[in-house]
Amino acid sequence: METKDTLDFTPDFAKAHAYFEARADYVPTPMTKINGPRGCVVLAKDETGRLGLGAFKALGAPYAVARILDHKWQEQTGEETLNSPAAKAFVASQTFVCASAGNHGVGVAAGARDAGAKARIHLADTVPESFAERLRALGATVVRSGAVYEDSVAAATKDAEISGDILLADGTWPGYTEIPKWVMEGYCVIAEELRAVFEISGEWPTHVYLQAGVGGLAAAMAHMIRLNWTEQPELLVVEPQAATCLQDSHKAGRPTQATGPESNMGRLDCKDPSIVAWSVLERCNVSYAMLTEKEGATAASQVTALGIPTTPSGAAGYGAIAHENDALLESDDYRPLVIISETAT
CATH class of the missing domain: 3.40.50.1100 (Rossmann fold)
Incomplete structure (x- = not known):
């Protein structure tokens, strides 16, 4: 509850x-x-x-990426900026994972690219290949996961649990609400x-x-x-x-x-x-x-x-x-x- x-x-x-x-x-x-x-x-x-x-969605995920990285770095070091070589190395070690029907994934990929991080995007079979190509052009790894959007959400969630990477969804569900609020x-x-x-x-x-x-x-x-x-x-x-x-x-x-x-x-x-x-x-x-x-x-x-x-x-x-x-x-x-x-x- x-x-x-x-x-x-x-x-x-x-x-x-x-x-x-x-x-x-x-x-x-x-x-x-x-x-x-x-x-x-x-x-x-x-x-x-x-x-x-x-x-x-260019306003959602890129902003959330920036907030997440700032928060994680400050929590880890107490520093408020990501300008040092150590901070840049930290950012480069971070990977964002999400499911997308298209535009959210583009936002995550662009936000990660601009920050210097990585992105892995799960797409259902229903998402056109043109969106997958846009994601790859932005430097993201694309994974086809399931027949419909809900399947790709489940796959991205499991991916983040296993890999320890950062789940950046635009939906919320019990136990996962805070990051999407930044989106x-x-x-x-x-x-x-x-x-x-x-x-x-x-x-x-x-x-x-x-x-x-x-x-x-x-x-x-x-x-x-x-x-x-x-x-x-x-x-x-x-x-x-x-x-x-x-x-x-x-x-x-x-x-x-x-x-x-x-x-x-x-x-x-x-x-x-x-x-x-x-x-x-x-x-x-x-x-x-x-x-x-x-x-x-x-x-x-x-x-x-x-x-x-x-x-x-x-x-x-x-x-x-x-x-x-x-x-x-x-x-x-x-x-x-x-x-x-x-x-x-």
Whole structure:
């Protein structure tokens, strides 16, 4: 049984923001306006160019890698910086292990490479070989593990137990909650970038659509929106019809495994929720929506045609807007916000 402390999420978002502000390659991703159903205007946070990695997850794993290495080195030596030859040798001896449906693995691989460490990524058979090639290009070792994502998670967890290497997952489960909170802490930067824009424009969204796999992005965004946005929108968490683990957990009142076929919304095709993300969403007054495979594919085509090449996973929030009633879609007061979470390539 997890305690309140293990499920609590109180991120040091200022620390995350300062980490990225210090990077030479950091710039806030753009927010643009695109056409939506029935003539509505959609605010779109475009994460497709984030830090050259093509997805919002560039904010999660690389930041967690840095925090983990700093923490381990300080715990071992009492030193706060990793600039000495001894520290660099220590970093080079560290290996990060994870499972991924694509983008998290890219973040882990890039974070490890940039720090001078190593990465080993477990991929299920459902993950395209193009993602495996991207990981290898970033210096990671790729291991094919199991038929579906949940199999690769189990394999990565066992790998870390046997090897003693560092498990860096973006999901949480009983007994494993703290490191993924640092991943989620990195995602908080998106909400802070948006808040800065809306504080100036005054055009706060009325509805925010947050796609979810295990729920890390949705929970981090929901937490930050409820914490410090001046005007509070409705929050809708969007899942594939084939993988409604967070909605099922909400209905059951406890973390619950979803059942369903493989989804073409690959990065959202997660059957087990993050227990921390689920706990956060339960206190943030969110609603749920789900997309069929056809609706996800249609949304990707529509957003791509509007100038932001993306996938069914990346366009899932946009796809959910079509579920709203005509009166809302045609209202001048309706200002929906979506996150285009990944590029199509």
